[in-house]
Amino acid sequence: MxxxxxxxxxxxxxxxxxxxxxxxxxxxxxxxxxCLVLGQSGSALAAADDAEFPLYPVIEDNVRFWKDIYTKYSLxxxxxxxxxxxxxxxxxxxxxxxxxxxxxxxxxxxxxxxxxxxxxxxxxxxxxxxxxxxxxxxxxxxxxxxxxxxxxxxxxxxxxxxGQKERFREGVVRSGAYMAAIRKIFRSYNLPEDLAYLPHVESSFDTKAYSKLGASGIWQFTHSTGKQYLRIDAAVDERGDPLIAANAAAKYLKNSYNLLGNWPLALTSYNYGTGGMKRAKRDKGTYERIFKEYSEGHFKFASRNFYSEFLAALAAAKELENNPAIRLDQPQSTRSVTLKSKATAKEVARHFGVPTDTLKDLNPALRPAVFKGEKAIPRGYALNLPAAGKKKAAEPVIAANRAAEKKSDSGRTHTVKKGDTLSGLARKYRVSSNTIVAANELQGSVLRQGQTLRIPAVKPDSPGAMVIASQQPEAALLQKGAPQESSRFAVSKTTVRNGKHYGRIQVQPGETLKMLAAWAAISPATLQRLNDLPDSTVHPGRSLVMTFDKVSPREFQQKRLISHQKKEKEYFSSFSVVGLKKYTVAAEDTVWEICHKKFTIPIWLLQKYNASKDLTDLRSSMELVIPIVRAI
Structure with missing residues (x-):
């Protein structure tokens, strides 16, 4: 009933x-x-420093509403x-x-x-x-x-x-393990320590939080924003580590504050983006006017309420922290060991006498592939271990294991000379560029003259022997049943002018100017000037001119495709497509509204299932295929 x-x-x-x-x-x-001393009703909302986080009269009802959602109404x-x-x-x-x-x-x-x-x-x-x-x-x-x-x-x-009463309370309990350290991090950036309460709004301090839109960790960084501040690759995703990601959040918020001038605007930018809030401030001037009058772009209910939710969460969390009936989780006592060579999780666990599950709990930035044995923990990684345990250095045993591994797969070495490129060496030794990158743990495609590279011996019929890594079956990286296509990542209209190589690409969902520039081995500023862009913002569907002096169009396309494949693989490790439905576009629909509001899926996933449709030009009555996703 x-x-x-x-x-x-x-x-x-x-x-x-x-x-x-x-x-x-x-x-x-x-x-x-x-009024505060007498305990009147308004004081319950005033947990923040009014100078830093003002409670404007125009948002009092909203803050009160969200505080009730967090503390009064059940799930x-x-x-x-x-x-x-x-x-x-x-x-x-x-x-x-x-x-x-x-x-x-x-x-x-x-x-x-x-x-x-x-x-x-x-x-x-x-x-x-x-x-x-x-x-x-x-x-x-x-x-x-x-x-x-x-x-x-x-x-x-x-x-x-x-209502979120139970979930919010659980989040406050979990926050006890991290709150002191996060406050210290924000203090080190000379920022208000109360910003440490932001994850209550984003994730309820759930370290395993992963949204259908691809945001991860307690700070809910998307892949594209996270890449600007954190390491995200096949073995490590620092979005999952609450403290490492807290440093990234502090950097983002400090930059937003410097650009926008106050915390209500800077905090709202955490939801709407710094560029969007700069436009809103330019149009309306003050936070109060933005809250009451601004409605451009994607500035809808979630963005308008974000600062109110923060104030409500701050007040509610502090009340619960002072409730003697609630016992907060306590920080784990750990020590850090930096690996001087890569090692498997099994090797590390055996060497230090630490159960693999403990290793996994203490190192939330390590990807599942590491604990499945598919990827090694990379060299230079700061590994968290229990404070009470074997006081052994990581190097002797693990390094010996890695040396034996290198000897068995030594192949040959190559000393980089002037004019050498990664793609050129891959062709010379009949291996893929990715094989060379992985064998030498390179962070990009730029080589240094005099650098010694290890060229692994690869069997002719192995994937590593392929010159183009993207020739590996794409289905291995994507959700089964999803359309397979790579033409949208292609470089078109390639030409040479004054000795420089140019081409044109179309920006895809999730891509940023910084990402595109990195794949082409040029600076974002160069790409911005080349396309006469007013700022670093680029939107999906935008046509951009690229220059290919350091990287060939083919290598650029390869890097681009692999990056998207990794992102999709990450997504499908948490979600699966369980069905498809047809949707007829309404006159007022936008791609953002369809994906973020109606079906809660990332835009790239909608594009994948509608590869023949131009989503930048939605028309009323257009038929779209909507993938229905479910958490695994």
Missing amino acids: ILFSLGISRMNRSFSPTCFCLARRMNLFAMLLV NTAVIHDKNDLSIIYETVTVMDTQLPGAQKVNKMLLDSKKNHYAAILRKLSRSAPANAEERRVAALFQGKGKARKMAGAVDEIRVQT
């Missing part, structure tokens, strides 16, 4: 009579201090509310546990019926006076002049928000 309870209210925004009387005799600062409670005015709550509904079979379908039917019910009431009230108790109750939620117009506009603004 599905139960629901009524919980309609217009949230109170007034001071208590005590505070009102005091306000007549005292200045505003003194009034707020006295089986759905709050039906107005999207624009969060003080308007139509009803709270108790829904089925989503873990039960068929619960999602039943809940969706129930909530859709509730939304339709209130839409019908609002539509009627916009034309006529209320005729019964329920209609009078709904009408009373709208105050001031133009009530009929407000109710007519609210018909299409009904939204459902699920």
Whole structure:
């Protein structure tokens, strides 16, 4: 049986009579201090430093709403509310546990019926006076002049928000293992320490958090943004390490603050992007005006509410931290050992006498492939080990193992001379560029004169013997059943002018100017000047001119394809496509709205299943294939 309870209210925004009387005799600062001492309702929202994180009157209702979502409403409670005015709550509904079979379908039917019910009431009230108790109750939620117009506009603004009480509490417990260290990191960057509470909004401090849109870790860095600050490759994804990623978050937020000038804007940029907030600030000036008036691009409900959610999470988390009934997780005592040579997880575990599961827990940045034995822990990696354990250096045993491995697969060596390129050496020794990169743990394709490279002996019929690594079966890296295509990564219209090689490419979802420049071995500034771009922002579908003086178009395409394949492999390690459905594009649809709001899938995945469609030119009635994904 599905139960629901009524919980309609217009949230109170007034001071208590005590505070009102005091306000007549005292200045505003003194009034707020006295209200805080007397424990009035508004103080529950003021956990942050007002100088750094101001609680603007325009967002008080929103902060109060999100604090209730985090602390009052359970996971089986759905709050039906107005999207624009969060003080308007139509009803709270108790829904089925989503873990039960068929619960999602039943809940969706129930909530859709509730939304339709209130839409019908609002539509009627916009034309006529209320005729019964329920209609009078709904009408009373709208105050001031133009009530009929407000109710007519609210018909299409009904939204459902699920409570997060249990999940938020679990996040506060988990945060105890990291909070002190993260605060110290932000302090080292001369940033407000309360920024350490941001993961409560992003992930509830779940180190294994991985969204359908490809964001990972407690700080929820996407692959493209993460690559700007962190190491992300086949063996290591530093987004998964809360403390390493905290340094990246501090760098991002410090840069955003320097560009935007205050923390409400800088924090909102964590959701909307620094470039987007610079445009919003240029258009509207202040945070309050942006909150009330800005609606360009993807600045919708999530971006508008992000700062309010942060303030609410900050206040709620601090209250729970001070609750004696809650026992927070404690930091693990560890020591760090830097590997001077690569080693497998099995070798490290055996050498230090540490269970593999413990090694995995203490090193969340290491990819699953490392613990499956498919990849080695790279040289130079700072390995976390239990503080109490064998006090042994990593080098003697592990290095000997690696030396034996090198001897058995020594092949030959090559000393880099002037004019040598990675692709040229690959052709000379009949191996793939990737084989040389992996054997020498290179971080890119640029070689240094005098550098000694190891060229492994590779069997003629092995994948490493192929000159072009992308000739390996792409299906091995992609979700089974997904369309196989690489033409969208191709370089077109190649030409030579004044001795320089040029070509044209189309920007794909998830790509940045910095990524494209790195694959072409040129600077982002060069690429920006070449295409007369006003800033470093590039959007999917944009045509760019590339220069290929250091890397051939073929090698550029190879790097590009492999990068996308790795990202897709990472995604499909957490999600699988369980079905397909047809979707007809509506007149108001955008690619971003379809992917992020309607179906929660990354744009690149939609493009993959609609390879013949130009998603930069959506037209009404266009038919799209939507992959339905489910967490593995």
